[in-house]
Amino acid sequence: MSDDRFTLMSPGQTRKASPPVPAKTPPAGASRERALGNAFLGKAYTTISMEFDGTDLIVYGDGAEVLRTSAQSGRPVVLREEDAKATGANPVTDTYMNDKRFVGVKDYGPIPEGAYTFRPSGIERYDFGERMKLQLGGVFGAGDVTVQGRKIHAGDWGTGRVALTPNGPLRQGPFGDVSKRDGFYLHGGLLAGSSGCIDVGGDFDEIAELVQGYPKPVTVTVRYRNVPPVVGVFTGASGALAYGRAQLQHGPSVGLGAEFGAGGPRALASAGYDLVLQWAGGALRAGVRLDVPFTDQSAFVRAGVGGGLDFRLFRPLYGRLVGGYSWDLGGPDPRQGPELGGGLRLDLGRTRWEALYQVLRPAAEQDQQVHQALLKLGFRF
Secondary structure: OOOOOOOOOOOOOOEEEOOOOOOOOOOOOOOHHHHHHOOHHHHHOOOEEEEEOOOEEEEEEOOEEEEEEEOEOOOOOOOOHHHHHHHOOOOOOOOOOOOHHHOOOOOOOOOOOEEEEEOHHHOEEOOHHHHHHHHHHHHOOOOEEEEOOEEEEOOOOOOEEEEOEEOOOOOOOOOOOHHHOOOOEEEOOOOOOOOOOEEOHHHHHHHHHHHOOOOOOEEEEEOOOOOOOOOOHHHHHHHHHHHOOOEEEEEEEEEEEEEEOOOOOEEEEEEEEEEEEEEOOEEEEEEEEEEEEOOOOOOOOEEEEEEEEEEEEEOOEEEEEEEEEEEEOOOOOOOEEEEEEEEEEEEOOOEEEEEEEEEEOOOOOHHHOEEEEEEEEEEOO
């Protein structure tokens, strides 16, 4: 079955379009608000169907669009090396979420293309206490928890779920086997992504109310029509925490640059070694470095420790926020103090180019401050 474990917040999940007036008039004496909030709307249409297009879940009543909401399927995590190689995917910018190349990857990839059905009478709804029990069970690896008198796999199901049953053959992806995948659901949740279900975030209740009273199975067609998203820092962090999928890397870096202070401008070289926790869309890093001027080495040799956060700006381009502490190991007037700065990183996989600007001793008097600009090349293993 699809293992929809705990995931964190889903920032992009908002309803994009309000339902128009139903194609059929609700029963006499019923207001539009009552029709939308109760069972009348499900009974007002001859046919209700849905489509997941890889970006939105779209609800149709008698062929007309009634509701559209952001939806996701698949894990927003760093690709496994074998999966990236099998599909020719980019391990830096691509994830499993909403990417049809990975529909055959059990537990990681999105729901396969094809037709599914569910019965409105089979919808399960969870109150706040039940949601917390399921969610906390997912956080602490509880496996199954008892909710409403039966065992349910713990995780971020949101306010409810309903099982999706394949209605005919599912479309195979470029590798893997979709026939070995099962346990598909349409469900809510706090965070983007899933282990193969369709996650509609906070709009599950509205969808459930929309089909309430509809007596027939609802067909859900999955057809990926859109380019998969490039996952950002927060969605990627949620996937890393939910599924334990982050890369611990390390490696050296070398840089050339200049610094400007009371002693005038100086060209310098910088060498360091970093430990990096990389996830889809971001990274945390910590490391050490040594700065040496090209001329007048007696002026200073500086050691520093620091860390920072990298966050995706556009595909392989990341912004950087850095901070740390440094000490002059020599020179006529050795100083020490904190550092603060930022920059850009271009992630090319095993190699990374960085442009960094930081202020040494930013809280000191002006003649104590040193401004440093560096262009660095880093290697990761």
